[in-house]
Structures are given as structure tokens and as C-alpha cells.
Amino acid sequence: MVIDGIDVPDDGSGSVDHxxxxxQRVAGGDQNAFARLYDMLSPRVFGLILRVLVDRAQSEEVLQEVFLEVWQSAARFVPNRGQGRSWVLTMAHRRAVDRVRAAQSRADRDVRVGFRDLEVPHDGVAEQVELRIEGKRVxxxxxxxxxxxxxxxxxAYYGGYSQSEIAALLGSPLGTVKTRMRDGLSRLRSSMGVTP
Structure with a gap:
């Protein structure tokens, strides 16, 4: 990958956070850096959002919202507090979850005021609602x-990274990442009432 005429590796194995x-260049208003950032991250960000929302059209909307937020808030990125990729993916995950919550809130409000769509084309709607409710629980x-x-x-689950990639992104030992994931998944199972 070439940044400012310098050829740098893009495999994530180095300590440099490309x-x-x-x-940081986007924070300075560099449109070319923003275009490179979008090209580099948009497929992964879109995949994360799509896993949360399931709906492709909404996922495309949220993708655009995320990169608009990146453009507007790039100056708030603090390099020594985490990797750039994690910062963008966390922002995308929050936006997707917010969209799910907003949809659930609208549905709850509609039920409270007695709104019901009398023309339901098929049971696919019920399946989508069930998926969204489960997504909200998660x-x-x-x-x-x-x-x-x-x-x-x-x-791992929304970004599609392997444990070794996560270790490289976070600058943490692989064993630490494995322990965090094991303990976190155990807590998730417990809080959702799932037996291993």
C-alpha cells in the first residue's frame, strides 16, 4: 500500500497502524486519504453492519452514515488508545445496533397505540421480527x-477477523485475545440463558 508516496506493508503484521x-489525514481534510480509507474498510464495515441488520438496503444506508461520521469526527480519533480499524468497526457496530433499537422502539410504539398492519404478505415478516429481537438481545x-x-x-463475529488478526489489530498477545473471547462468550451464554 502506498501512503504519501511511501510503500508500506498492508498485512496488519507490523506495528504501524495504517x-x-x-x-489522522482525514481529520486534516484530506479527501484522498478518505477515499483510500473507504476503499480499504467499506467491504468489512458493510459485512459487519449486514450481519447485525440483515436488511441489505438498511445496511447500505448505515454504511454511508458510518463513513460520514468518520469524515466528521476523525479529529476525535486518539491513536494511542487503539487501532484505527477497531475505531471504525466499533463505530459501525454501534450505528447498526442503534438502527435495530430504533426499529424495535418504533415497533413497540406502534403496538402500544394499537397500530397493526392487516395485510401481511407472508410469514417472512414474523421471521424478520424474531431475528431483530434476537439481535437486540445479543x-x-x-x-x-x-x-x-x-x-x-x-x-471476531461482526468483523470476521481471526483470533491472530485480532491480536495484531489490538496489539495484544494471542493468548490474551483467546482468554477474552472464551470468557466473554461464557458470559454471553450465561446472560442469554444458553447452556453449552
């Missing part, structure tokens, strides 16, 4: 985890 560097359970466990699990 995404973080691009975010999001609530994730929110109760300690930050380190939540970040590792979010990167």
Missing part, C-alpha cells in the same frame, strides 16, 4: 461485557 494514519448482552471482551468478540 488505518489510523489515514484517519446487543444488550454484548453491552454488559467488559470493554476488552466486547471488542474481541465484536471483531
Amino acid at each position: 488505518v489510523g494514519e489515514l484517519i 446487543a444488550q448482552a454484548l453491552a454488559e461485557l467488559p470493554e476488552a471482551q466486547r471488542e474481541a468478540i465484536t471483531l
Whole structure:
């Protein structure tokens, strides 16, 4: 990958946070850095959002919202507090969860005021509602985890990263990442009433 005419490795194995560097350049208004950042991260960010929302059209909307937020809030990124990729993926996950919560809130409000759609085309609607409710339960359970466990699990299950990739992204030993994920998943199972 070439940044400012310098060829740097993009395999995530080095200690340099290339995404973080691009975010810092975006904070300075660098449109080319923003375009590179979008090209580099949008497929992974979209995949994370789609896993949460399931609906492709809504996921595309949220993707655009996330990158608009990146553009507007890049100056708030603090490089020594985490990797740039994690910062963007966390932002995307929060936006997707907020969208699910907003949809659930609208549905709850509609039920309270007695609104019912009398023309239901098929039972696929019930399935989507069930998936969203389950997604909300998972999001609530994730929110109760300690930050380190939540970040590792979010990167693995919503970001699609392997444990070794997560270790490289977070700058943590692989054993630490494995322990965080094991403990976090155990807590999730317990809080959701799932027996192993």
C-alpha cells in the first residue's frame, strides 16, 4: 500500500497502524486519504453492519452514515488508545445496533397505540421480527461485557477477523485475545440463558 508516496506493508503484521494514519489525514481534510480509507474498510464495515441488520438496503444506508461520521469526527480519533480499524468497526457496530433499537422502539410504539398492519404478505415478516429481537438481545448482552471482551468478540463475529488478526489489530498477545473471547462468550451464554 502506498501512503504519501511511501510503500508500506498492508498485512496488519507490523506495528504501524495504517488505518489510523489515514484517519489522522482525514481529520486534516484530506479527501484522498478518505477515499483510500473507504476503499480499504467499506467491504468489512458493510459485512459487519449486514450481519447485525440483515436488511441489505438498511445496511447500505448505515454504511454511508458510518463513513460520514468518520469524515466528521476523525479529529476525535486518539491513536494511542487503539487501532484505527477497531475505531471504525466499533463505530459501525454501534450505528447498526442503534438502527435495530430504533426499529424495535418504533415497533413497540406502534403496538402500544394499537397500530397493526392487516395485510401481511407472508410469514417472512414474523421471521424478520424474531431475528431483530434476537439481535437486540445479543446487543444488550454484548453491552454488559467488559470493554476488552466486547471488542474481541465484536471483531471476531461482526468483523470476521481471526483470533491472530485480532491480536495484531489490538496489539495484544494471542493468548490474551483467546482468554477474552472464551470468557466473554461464557458470559454471553450465561446472560442469554444458553447452556453449552
